[in-house]
Amino acid sequence: MKSVTIVLTSKRVWTDKEIEFMIKNYPHKSTKYISKKLNRSLGSIRAKAGLLNLKKTREFLFETKYGKNAFFYGKHHTEESNEKNRLSHIGRTPWNKGKHNIYSEKRLRKLRKHLAKYREGKNNPSYRKNVIEKRRKTMHENLKSGRLVRWNKGKTKYDYPGIAIIAKKSSLNMIKRNLVGSKNPQYGKPPTYPEPYFVKELNYKVRSSLEEDGLKILRKSGIKYKYEKPFIINLPYGKRHYWVDCHIMNSNMFIEFKGYPDKNSILKMQAFKEQYPNNKLFVVTYDEFVNVIPKYCYHEIYDINKPKLLVKNLKSGLNAK
Numbered sequence: 001m002k003s004v005t006i007v008l009t010s011k012r013v014w015t016d017k018e019i020e021f022m023i024k025n026y027p028h029k030s031t032k033y034i035s036k037k038l039n040r041s042l043g044s045i046r047a048k049a050g051l052l053n054l055k056k057t058r059e060f061l062f063e064t065k066y067g068k069n070a071f072f073y074g075k076h077h078t079e080e081s082n083e084k085n086r087l088s089h090i091g092r093t094p095w096n097k098g099k100h101n102i103y104s105e106k107r108l109r110k111l112r113k114h115l116a117k118y119r120e121g122k123n124n125p126s127y128r129k130n131v132i133e134k135r136r137k138t139m140h141e142n143l144k145s146g147r148l149v150r151w152n153k154g155k156t157k158y159d160y161p162g163i164a165i166i167a168k169k170s171s172l173n174m175i176k177r178n179l180v181g182s183k184n185p186q187y188g189k190p191p192t193y194p195e196p197y198f199v200k201e202l203n204y205k206v207r208s209s210l211e212e213d214g215l216k217i218l219r220k221s222g223i224k225y226k227y228e229k230p231f232i233i234n235l236p237y238g239k240r241h242y243w244v245d246c247h248i249m250n251s252n253m254f255i256e257f258k259g260y261p262d263k264n265s266i267l268k269m270q271a272f273k274e275q276y277p278n279n280k281l282f283v284v285t286y287d288e289f290v291n292v293i294p295k296y297c298y299h300e301i302y303d304i305n306k307p308k309l310l311v312k313n314l315k316s317g318l319n320a321k
Contacts, residue, residue: 144209244281253317270297286303
């Protein structure tokens with residue numbers, strides 16, 4: 001028979017001082033710090049914390065995730081890793097695509113209350129920080145350089161039946177509430193969408209990169225203009241305000257900076273041309289849309305990448321007067 005030796009290890013008993021140290025420091029200090037101070041393993045400290053019913057505070061947990069104690073605090077991804085992450089998501093379908101009412105109402109209320117604590121007032125990470133303008137600038141630079149492509153480029157609400165149904169419901173709701181025409185709170189005001197962004201060279205806000213490039217060309221060539229001029233036009237669904245992008249001063253020439261033409265914008269341009277026959281409407285667009293925009297919507301059309309012809313015709317029109 002083989003002899004078996006059994007080694008008995010004596011358990012280390014928790015002292016009153018160690019327990020007091022645990023109660024004071026465990027809720028708001030890391031477990032590693034406590035294990036070093038008490039010279040005990042992480043497992044033993046977690047087990048003792050469970051027996052003593054000790055838990056980490058919300059402030060400590062928030063700091064470990066988002067504050068200075070977070071693993072990625074002060075660290076940044078390289079451009080290569082960012083590009084890899086971006087490409088890895090392309091083509092993947094989100095887990096919640098097409099799914100509705102995943103969470104119960106009670107669960108949603110709890111989540112909203114929990115998130116409200118970290119979003120309101122000083123707890124919000126973007127408190128008193130002008131984050132929106134920085135994001136707009138980076139987005140604008142990425143779109144201009146071609147690094148980003150708009151998901152809805154070349155598409156309209158008519159391509160998505162769900163959006164078209166929502167648009168119809170909202171318009172019917174406005175009619176029911178009798179908020180049509182002058183009673184509409186947005187009547188006579190410039191459009192709120194897309195949101196304008198500030199351009200230093202022009203010293204005012206514009207709504208798109210196409211407008212920005214076109215107005216810079218006019219300024220460099222010395223042509224005086226007025227940005228956004230309203231006109232009342234009659235459309236099949238009633239009277240509406242049509243804000244022409246640019247009016248050339250001391251003339252009857254107007255410029256519309258237009259990307260992909262949707263049905264609504266074509267209707268407005270056509271109505272403006274027919275109802276204001278003394279005015280000339282020039283459309284400035286990209287090369288790919290020159291043949292897409294119908295000819296009955298404008299008097300002349302120009303490519304933004306070939307501005308010399310536009311400037312020449314505008315100056316000749318001003319000199320003729």
